[in-house]
Amino acid sequence: MKFAIALFSAAHAPSSRRALLFAQAALAGGHEIVRLFFYQDGVYNASGSVVTPQDEQDLPKQWRTFVSEHQLDGVVCIAAALRRGVLNEEEAQRYQREAVAVGAPWELSGLGQLHDAVQDADRLICFGGA
Amino acid sequence: MAKSLLIISRQAPWSGPSAREALDIVLAGGAFDLPIGLLFLDDGVFQLAATQDAKALQQKDLSANLQALPMFGVEDLFVCADSVAARGLDPKGLSLEEARVLSAQDITALIDRYDQVITL
Numbered sequence: 001m002k003f004a005i006a007l008f009s010a011a012h013a014p015s016s017r018r019a020l021l022f023a024q025a026a027l028a029g030g031h032e033i034v035r036l037f038f039y040q041d042g043v044y045n046a047s048g049s050v051v052t053p054q055d056e057q058d059l060p061k062q063w064r065t066f067v068s069e070h071q072l073d074g075v076v077c078i079a080a081a082l083r084r085g086v087l088n089e090e091e092a093q094r095y096q097r098e099a100v101a102v103g104a105p106w107e108l109s110g111l112g113q114l115h116d117a118v119q120d121a122d123r124l125i126c127f128g129g130a
Numbered sequence: 131m132a133k134s135l136l137i138i139s140r141q142a143p144w145s146g147p148s149a150r151e152a153l154d155i156v157l158a159g160g161a162f163d164l165p166i167g168l169l170f171l172d173d174g175v176f177q178l179a180a181t182q183d184a185k186a187l188q189q190k191d192l193s194a195n196l197q198a199l200p201m202f203g204v205e206d207l208f209v210c211a212d213s214v215a216a217r218g219l220d221p222k223g224l225s226l227e228e229a230r231v232l233s234a235q236d237i238t239a240l241i242d243r244y245d246q247v248i249t250l
Contacts, residue, residue: 079154119132124246124248130250
């Protein structure tokens with residue numbers, strides 16, 4: 001089955017961990033993930049600026065490893081990311097900000113990528129919504 | 131045929147960016163000419179309260195964006211009757227006239243009609 005996964009909660013939220021576990025299980029089960037789309041506070045999961053206490057799981061790092069290893073399409077909503085200060089190099093330059101929080105394997109793009117994934121996938125699975 | 135998407139908006143307009151971000155998904159879908167619906171549920175119905183003063187909170191009003199929905203080709207707009215009643219709002223005085231007020235039973239059938247659902 002082709003899954004699109006949307007994540008709306010911050011990196012420290014249990015639902016974000018569940019999203020990663022689901023994504024790992026989907027691939028292990030032979031399914032395909034057409035796209036991961038991080039929206040709202042979900043954009044923090046792509047941030048390289050998050051520092052996790054040593055005795056806790058470093059979810060942004062786990063996401064980064066997972067997406068890189070499986071060469072997945074990981075998209076962070078650009079409007080949600082700008083609002084929350086999760087900028088890549090290009091946006092930091094554009095808005096003249098010092099902090100660059102996100103880079104490869106993540107791509108900053110628009111909500112069209114969410115709709116595109118919805119059309120492409122058999123199922124959209126959402127984590128961390130209201 | 132394009133898959134249909136229902137957005138269920140459950141947050142009050144001034145509780146953070148959630149209501150605006152839910153609406154942005156809908157407007158983007160409308161811009162791409164996709165079959166998209168929007169249901170206001172629970173505190174989300176406060177987005178349709180007729181008398182709001184965004185300036186008092188030093189915020190921008192969401193209602194202008196809501197009025198633009200039909201212009202973006204989004205005509206499938208729904209409001210939960212129970213949520214409206216529970217919050218003491220007048221179902222006839224909501225700011226989005228196009229929205230249809232639905233019973234819990236109607237909403238069950240509505241969700242069933244859509245291919246995908248996002249709740250924010």
